[in-house]
Amino acid sequence: MSSPSVKKPGENNEFRYLDQQPQMPPELFDWEPVQPEGFKEKFVKKVKENPFVPIGCGATIIALTLGLVQFRKGQTRNSQLMMRFRVGAQAFTIGAVLVGVALQASKGVKRT
Numbered sequence: 097m098s099s100p101s102v103k104k105p106g107e108n109n110e111f112r113y114l115d116q117q118p119q120m121p122p123e124l125f126d127w128e129p130v131q132p133e134g135f136k137e138k139f140v141k142k143v144k145e146n147p148f149v150p151i152g153c154g155a156t157i158i159a160l161t162l163g164l165v166q167f168r169k170g171q172t173r174n175s176q177l178m179m180r181f182r183v184g185a186q187a188f189t190i191g192a193v194l195v196g197v198a199l200q201a202s203k204g205v206k207r208t
Contacts, residue, residue, distance in 0.1 A: 146196035152189030159185050 133141070143150055163178030 145200075146192060148192035149189060149196065152185055152192050155185035156182055156189060 159178050159182035163175050163182060166172075166175040166178055
């Protein structure tokens with residue numbers, strides 16, 4: 097009769113794969129995870145990239161507010177003038193967005 101074989105630690109262990117550490121691919125050797133940006137950091141970054149969009153939004157809000165105040169007071173001529181200014185400010189904002197998108201696209205093409 098043969099005696100039951102005694103297994104040594106690490107020999108024929110069915111859970112051996114749990115002890116192995118995952119290895120990082122060589123392409124990612126110096127990679128560091130990116131910290132997620134909060135709303136404030138992202139907003140400041142976008143304003144620095146294209147400052148004309150917030151300026152146009154602010155001008156639109158001011159023109160709309162002043163136009164509504166003038167309308168409430170019954171000064172229709174000034175109200176109409178402010179609403180026309182609002183349309184111009186909206187056009188400026190849309191133009192700024194389009195220029196910003198075009199500049200970002202051209203930067204992306206140069207990287208590749």
